[in-house]
Amino acid sequence: MRILCIADDMDRLVYSQHIKDNFADVDAVISAGDLSLRYYEFIVSSLNKPLFFVFGNHNLQEFDALVKASGSSLGHMSEYTAPAPSPSIFCGGELVDGKVLRDKRTGLIIVGLGGSYNYNNGKHQYTDHQMMSRIFKMVPKLLYNKLRYGRYLDILVTHAPPLGFNDEIDRCHRGFSAFLTFMDWFKPKYLLHGHVHLTDSNARRVVYYKRTKIINIYKSYILDDDTIGKKRRETGKGKS
Numbered sequence: 001m002r003i004l005c006i007a008d009d010m011d012r013l014v015y016s017q018h019i020k021d022n023f024a025d026v027d028a029v030i031s032a033g034d035l036s037l038r039y040y041e042f043i044v045s046s047l048n049k050p051l052f053f054v055f056g057n058h059n060l061q062e063f064d065a066l067v068k069a070s071g072s073s074l075g076h077m078s079e080y081t082a083p084a085p086s087p088s089i090f091c092g093g094e095l096v097d098g099k100v101l102r103d104k105r106t107g108l109i110i111v112g113l114g115g116s117y118n119y120n121n122g123k124h125q126y127t128d129h130q131m132m133s134r135i136f137k138m139v140p141k142l143l144y145n146k147l148r149y150g151r152y153l154d155i156l157v158t159h160a161p162p163l164g165f166n167d168e169i170d171r172c173h174r175g176f177s178a179f180l181t182f183m184d185w186f187k188p189k190y191l192l193h194g195h196v197h198l199t200d201s202n203a204r205r206v207v208y209y210k211r212t213k214i215i216n217i218y219k220s221y222i223l224d225d226d227t228i229g230k231k232r233r234e235t236g237k238g239k240s
Contacts, residue, residue, distance in 0.1 A: 001106065001229035004049075005217035007032035007159075007194025008056070010039055014220055019046045027106060027229065029093075032194035032217055033114050033159040034058045044092030050103060051093030054114030056159040056195060057172075060123050066095050096157060098134060100141040102149070108229040109145055109153040111138060111188070113179070116160045116195060119172040131178040142186055152186040154228045156212075158193045165207050166196055166216045183212045189228060192217050 004026040006014065013022050019042075028049055031040065033056030044051050055063050094101070096112030103110070113134060115124040126134070142152040160176055161167040162183070167175030173196055183191065191214045198205065198218045205216045215221060 001028070001108065001223075001225055002026045003223040004029045004043075004047075005032070005192055005215070005221040005223055006030070006035060006043075006219065007192075007217045008034045008197055009219050010035070011220040015039065015042065019043070023047060026222070028052065028103070028108065030110070030155070030157055030192060030217075030223075031093075032056070032157055032192055034194060037062055040093045050105065052096045052101070052103075052110055052112070052157065053093055054095070054097040054112040054157050054159055055124055056114060057116035057122065057124055063124060067097070098137075100138050100145065100153065102145070103229075106229040107149075108155065109149065109151065110155050110157055111142070111153045111186075112157045113182075114157075114159045117171065117174045117176060119170075119174075126176075128176055128178050131176050132181065135178060135182055153188050154190070156182065156186075156188040156191045158191060160195045161193045161216065162191065162209065162214065165209055165214050166193065166204075168196055180209065183209055187211045189213065189225075190215065190223065192223070194218055 002025055004023050006029065026047065026049055029043055029051040031053035033054050036059055040051055040053060096110050097114040099112055101110050113131065115126050118125040118127050146152050158179060162179035163175035163177040165175060167173055179191065189212065191212050194217055196216055198216060205221065207214045
């Protein structure tokens with residue numbers, strides 16, 4: 001499965017008249033937040049691929065309306081089939097913030113935990129305790145996935161990084177220790193995050209925590225893995 005991953009800043013290779021030439025072969029798009037819904041709408045209408053996103057700590061103008069309209073609990077399980085792209089409050093994409101979601105078309109299981117560490121009591125900012133509370137709400141759905149599909153999830157999409165992995169020392173860009181606990185318990189193959197801008201083109205994007213590959217997807221990143229999604233064998237009792 002080939003996934004276009006985006007976060008934080010628009011990439012000129014993506015926001016381009018040549019987007020189809022550059023990314024026609026992707027199966028899905030994942031955003032780790034801090035991007036405008038108009039950017040998402042452009043991508044979905046151009047590529048006609050499913051897009052899954054969380055919110056960060058900026059570009060929150062539509063946050064309340066989208067959370068309410070999508071039924072997010074900021075964790076519940078839903079099944080999703082990509083709609084035909086159209087200008088709407090959903091920008092043609094699916095908000096996965098606070099959700100455990102399985103895409104029927106690809107079989108990809110995604111969990112979304114957007115937001116940043118609480119640095120000024122702003123919207124979509126959390127303490128570690130609050131982030132753990134969000135995770136606890138997801139536990140029943142994750143256990144269901146393990147029983148039915150043979151795994152809890154494939155990808156954890158966050159905005160902030162985990163504590164001590166790709167984060168920074170200032171309070172705003174501090175990572176969550178709650179994400180370390182999540183990886184210990186549920187062992188996602190990938191954790192995709194943004195929030196920490198990579199101004200140096202040689203900066204390190206990829207680190208590892210036990211079984212999980214942690215990737216800073218600032219601007220854009222191509223995740224190419226044939227072992228997840230539609231090409232991954234589901235070993236649980238149920239069938240898609």
